[in-house]
Amino acid sequence: MATVTLxxxxxxxxxxxxxxxxxxxxxxxxxxxxxxxxxxxxxxVQVFVREVLGHDPATWxxxxxxxxxxxxxxxxxxxNFGAVVAAVTIWWEMRVSSRMQSRIxxxxxxxxxxxxxxxxxxxxxxxEDLIPAESDRMLFRAAPYFVFAGFGLIFVALPFGESVIAxxxxxxxxxxxxxxxxxxxxxxxxxxxxxxxxxLFGGMRSAAQVISYEIPAxxxxxxxxxxxxxxxxxxxxxAQGAWPWQWFxxxxxxxxIAFVIFFIAQLAESNRPPFxxxxxxxxxxxxxxxxxxxxxxxxxxxxxxxxxWIMSAIAVTLFFGGWQVPGVxxxxxxxxxxxxxxxxxxxxxxxxxxxxxxxxxTFLVMNLVIWIRWTFPRIRxxxxxxxxxxxxxxxxxxxxxxxxLWQILxxxxxxxxxxxxxxxxxxxxxxxxxxxxxxxxxVEAGGDQVDLSNW
Amino acid sequence: MRSxxxxxxxxxxxxxxxxxxxxxxxxxxxxxxxEPGAAAPLTVPGVIFYVLAAIAVAGAVGVAVSRNILYxxxxxxxxxxxxxxLYVFLSADFVAITQxxxxxxxxxxxxxxxxxxxxxxxxxxxxxxxxxxxxxxLLFVAAAPVLLAVALLxxxxxxxxxxLAPTTASIGNAFLTRWLLPFEVASMVLLxxxxxxxxxxxxxxxxx
Numbered sequence: 001m002a003t004v005t006l007x008x009x010x011x012x013x014x015x016x017x018x019x020x021x022x023x024x025x026x027x028x029x030x031x032x033x034x035x036x037x038x039x040x041x042x043x044x045v046q047v048f049v050r051e052v053l054g055h056d057p058a059t060w061x062x063x064x065x066x067x068x069x070x071x072x073x074x075x076x077x078x079x080n081f082g083a084v085v086a087a088v089t090i091w092w093e094m095r096v097s098s099r100m101q102s103r104i105x106x107x108x109x110x111x112x113x114x115x116x117x118x119x120x121x122x123x124x125x126x127x128e129d130l131i132p133a134e135s136d137r138m139l140f141r142a143a144p145y146f147v148f149a150g151f152g153l154i155f156v157a158l159p160f161g162e163s164v165i166a167x168x169x170x171x172x173x174x175x176x177x178x179x180x181x182x183x184x185x186x187x188x189x190x191x192x193x194x195x196x197x198x199x200l201f202g203g204m205r206s207a208a209q210v211i212s213y214e215i216p217a218x219x220x221x222x223x224x225x226x227x228x229x230x231x232x233x234x235x236x237x238x239a240q241g242a243w244p245w246q247w248f249x250x251x252x253x254x255x256x257i258a259f260v261i262f263f264i265a266q267l268a269e270s271n272r273p274p275f276x277x278x279x280x281x282x283x284x285x286x287x288x289x290x291x292x293x294x295x296x297x298x299x300x301x302x303x304x305x306x307x308x309w310i311m312s313a314i315a316v317t318l319f320f321g322g323w324q325v326p327g328v329x330x331x332x333x334x335x336x337x338x339x340x341x342x343x344x345x346x347x348x349x350x351x352x353x354x355x356x357x358x359x360x361x362t363f364l365v366m367n368l369v370i371w372i373r374w375t376f377p378r379i380r381x382x383x384x385x386x387x388x389x390x391x392x393x394x395x396x397x398x399x400x401x402x403x404x405l406w407q408i409l410x411x412x413x414x415x416x417x418x419x420x421x422x423x424x425x426x427x428x429x430x431x432x433x434x435x436x437x438x439x440x441x442x443v444e445a446g447g448d449q450v451d452l453s454n455w
Numbered sequence: 456m457r458s459x460x461x462x463x464x465x466x467x468x469x470x471x472x473x474x475x476x477x478x479x480x481x482x483x484x485x486x487x488x489x490e491p492g493a494a495a496p497l498t499v500p501g502v503i504f505y506v507l508a509a510i511a512v513a514g515a516v517g518v519a520v521s522r523n524i525l526y527x528x529x530x531x532x533x534x535x536x537x538x539x540x541l542y543v544f545l546s547a548d549f550v551a552i553t554q555x556x557x558x559x560x561x562x563x564x565x566x567x568x569x570x571x572x573x574x575x576x577x578x579x580x581x582x583x584x585x586x587x588x589x590x591x592x593l594l595f596v597a598a599a600p601v602l603l604a605v606a607l608l609x610x611x612x613x614x615x616x617x618x619l620a621p622t623t624a625s626i627g628n629a630f631l632t633r634w635l636l637p638f639e640v641a642s643m644v645l646l647x648x649x650x651x652x653x654x655x656x657x658x659x660x661x662x663x
């Protein structure tokens with residue numbers, strides 16, 4: 001058998017190529033989302049039909065089709081965005097986890113193993129697609145579609161920037177809560193149709209967990225809704241300011257607790273450790289996806305890691321001020337837009353800035369999710385249920401009532417919100433500094449030193 | 456394997472009867488369109504409407520004819536999704552999402568959960584097969600005229616809203632002003648249901 005020798009790549013070329021792709025990917029993905037989300041509105045489509053195609057948009061019968069085509073392109077790009085974000089999250093999580101466990105981690109494909117996600121995806125696409133003989137074949141095949149539909153539909157109402165959102169629904173956050181249910185249906189069907197006891201247990205655990213944690217999550221979401229007075233994702237962000245003391249998380253003491261409850265419940269709802277009981281590999285092999293192989297397995301994993309991005313983005317939207325750029329008010333966007341049919345260049349610049357702010361915040365929250373995964377051990381089933389029903393649900397109710405009272409107070413004394421914001425922001429900064437100092441001291445106490453050069 | 460020929464003939468006969476009946480009723484009830492002429496061109500929202508309606512109807516048919524209870528649940532999911540989509544066409548965004556949240560996120564997941572917890576549920580004889588084509592046809596003959604008459608004789612208000620107007624705030628205001636008492640009574644009913652469920656599910660612990 002002839003041995004295949006791959007050409008040894010020049011490390012410098014490898015590094016340059018990786019950096020080029022790592023920089024080009026977000027530019028292409030975010031750029032496409034920005035352009036298409038701006039164009040997929042009735043007015044730009046009408047301008048396009050009138051000025052490029054030379055028809056009157058009001059009477060031309062195919063205006064609706066042009067609009068549908070732009071919307072389809074936007075859908076395609078957003079689904080691609082979700083897939084790539086999920087894949088890069090896997091790479092990032094593996095790098096972070098390996099550093100946390102003092103090992104090297106991905107380092108083979110591309111500099112820092114950056115292209116590992118492409119290699120993994122290709123490998124999974126080429127694997128044999130096994131369907132257990134005794135399984136319910138139709139439901140076994142259908143389950144990944146439900147999971148993926150529940151994942152993809154969330155992006156419809158997920159904000160990317162000031163005007164960059166596929167559809168700013170009036171009922172945005174409510175819609176997101178509702179479509180998540182499709183993921184549960186998919187997981188249940190996957191667990192049942194596999195006809196394996198591990199998969200069945202995994203599916204049942206998942207259903208029990210997600211149904212239970214939807215309650216504290218839904219109640220905690222009510223807190224920012226109450227403070228903003230709207231269900232729209234963009235409306236909730238617009239009700240907050242750009243500076244930390246204007247964020248919902250700090251502008252009300254109860255909202256801080258609500259954020260913690262929401263965050264824990266979201267971890268549980270997306271089956272993230274320490275709540276990964278549905279796939280606990282030490283007990284259930286891999287739970288509901290134990291029998292899945294190849295591409296179907298890849299879809300489950302894509303959704304699981306894509307959900308990390310989604311839950312971070314929702315947390316940023318509800319509690320951390322979303323895309324608000326410091327010093328840029330709503331009037332500035334309006335002024336930069338200009339009077340033309342298409343926005344002026346300054347407006348595009350502001351949009352890019354708002355997208356960058358949203359990305360950075362989401363990335364930081366995402367890191368928190370990853371750190372939690374590699375820090376805490378998995379909890380037991382009874383502990384999971386206790387935590388939800390005995391602590392999170394009453395706590396969420398309490399924050400809900402406290403926010404109602406707080407809103408009455410703010411209506412009487414408008415300064416209360418600012419005072420709370422400043423005090424809690426200072427407290428958060430102090431806590432962060434103290435945490436970093438403790439971490440440094442612990443590292444040095446072990447005879448080690450903080451070393452970031454080996455990243 | 457026993458022969459199904461007799462059953463098949465009965466089914467075909469029943470189907471033919473049903474089709475003939477529907478055609479006859481439609482001819483009797485349908486009113487000629489007031490404005491004969493070219494049909495309106497099929498718009499994109501029109502296509503979406505027909506797709507959603509087809510999903511709802513196909514799902515409902517699936518619930519009725521499927522012999523596997525899990526497939527019935529899946530048909531129910533499709534029917535509820537289609538109905539939710541139709542609510543959007545009625546400018547009822549909040550109701551559409553509530554449909555999705557309550558019926559798919561709550562009811563359907565609980566149905567699936569119950570099915571999964573019941574061992575050998577696929578062996579259970581599904582009741583709708585034992586009802587028989589004759590009884591079904593009779594029921595159809597009894598119900599179809601009413602439904603058809605309602606569908607065809609009602610003066611439907613054909614009005615396309617300019618844009619999807621937000622309904623959440625008006626629903627909330629209506630609940631807390633005009634309809635406060637029914638709203639609160641409904642919550643009492645739910646509370647009674649919860650207490651009842653706990654009483655049934657709770658095991659009495661003997662005091663030592």
